[in-house]
Amino acid sequence: MTARSSTRRRGFARVAIVPMAVTCLISAACGSDTSGTANTTPSSSVAPSAPASTTIKLPPGIAKDSPQDLNSTKDMTGVVTTVPGTKSIYIDYLPDVCKFIPDSVVTQLGAVSKEKAFNRPRLVLQSCVFGAPDSAFGLIAGVYINNIQELIGNSDNRILNPSLKLTDKITAVLYQDTNLDLPDGRGNENCRVSWGTFYGTADVEARSIPGYRSNPCERVVDAARKIAPYMPTRPAQMRK
Numbered sequence: 655m656t657a658r659s660s661t662r663r664r665g666f667a668r669v670a671i672v673p674m675a676v677t678c679l680i681s682a683a684c685g686s687d688t689s690g691t692a693n694t695t696p697s698s699s700v701a702p703s704a705p706a707s708t709t710i711k712l713p714p715g716i717a718k719d720s721p722q723d724l725n726s727t728k729d730m731t732g733v734v735t736t737v738p739g740t741k742s743i744y745i746d747y748l749p750d751v752c753k754f755i756p757d758s759v760v761t762q763l764g765a766v767s768k769e770k771a772f773n774r775p776r777l778v779l780q781s782c783v784f785g786a787p788d789s790a791f792g793l794i795a796g797v798y799i800n801n802i803q804e805l806i807g808n809s810d811n812r813i814l815n816p817s818l819k820l821t822d823k824i825t826a827v828l829y830q831d832t833n834l835d836l837p838d839g840r841g842n843e844n845c846r847v848s849w850g851t852f853y854g855t856a857d858v859e860a861r862s863i864p865g866y867r868s869n870p871c872e873r874v875v876d877a878a879r880k881i882a883p884y885m886p887t888r889p890a891q892m893r894k
Contacts, residue, residue: 710893713743721852726889732823734850735801739778742799744853747892748780751795754884754891755782762880763793771796781857792861793873795881802827802850805857814845814871820882824849828875845871847878853892856885 710724719728721735722743739745752768760768767785771794781796798805806813810833818826826849843864848857858881860874886892 716743721889724889724893728889729887730852730889731821731887733852735852735854736803737801737854739798739800739804739854742854744799744892745776745778748777748797748799749886749892749894751780751782751797751885753894754886755795755881756884759880759884760784763877765793790863791870791873793877794857794859794861795877795885796857796859797851797853797886798855798857800854802848802855805848805855818847818875818878820847820849820879824882826878826882828871830871843870845869845874847874849882851885852889853886856882858882 712722712724716722719726721730721733722737724743724747750770752770755768760766763784765784765786769783769785771781771783772779778799779796781794784793784795806827806829808831810831812830812832813827814830815828818828820826826847828845828847830845844859844861846857846859848855858874858878860870860877862870862873
């Protein structure tokens, strides 16, 4: 089964349709519950650093401190998995991305709120939608169980920079999805920064209506550099 899933959010991200520009590899994973309530101001949550206290019993064959060891507290910044989404252990452990991004970064992004996009188990994507008064522009940060090649390999993607340096350990891909349109049929200007991780792929996307005063590619690169240091770096963090 293949599908493309999207959701429209309030305020800042009104035109920011959450991307699922990869084949939905698990039938139960596509779709969302949009009943979550947006914050009117950034919450006081910060990037979690301590792992869950309970040890999880893992399937046979997962080595200690490997990228799929959900009990590991090893720093895996820069580790890029090749495990396909169909075999990812993280389908049951995609965290609330908003909890990793502190209020100071939300403010730096020019946003006034952050909201978890999905409220259901077994997803291939979990994301955080940032809100601001300007509804012509949207910004989203997300995590996928799909590895980076599965995500960027879609034929609709136009690669703009295959080696974008975000930090000294993280190299990303800057690209556009040419198959995205606004509901009224106009082309929707979008730009995405994605990088491979131990769990799959991290992603930051910017959307704007045609003719918007700010280039979405410039905005998304700046946003990704601010967000990347706060995304999950240890498998045990994915249990938050």
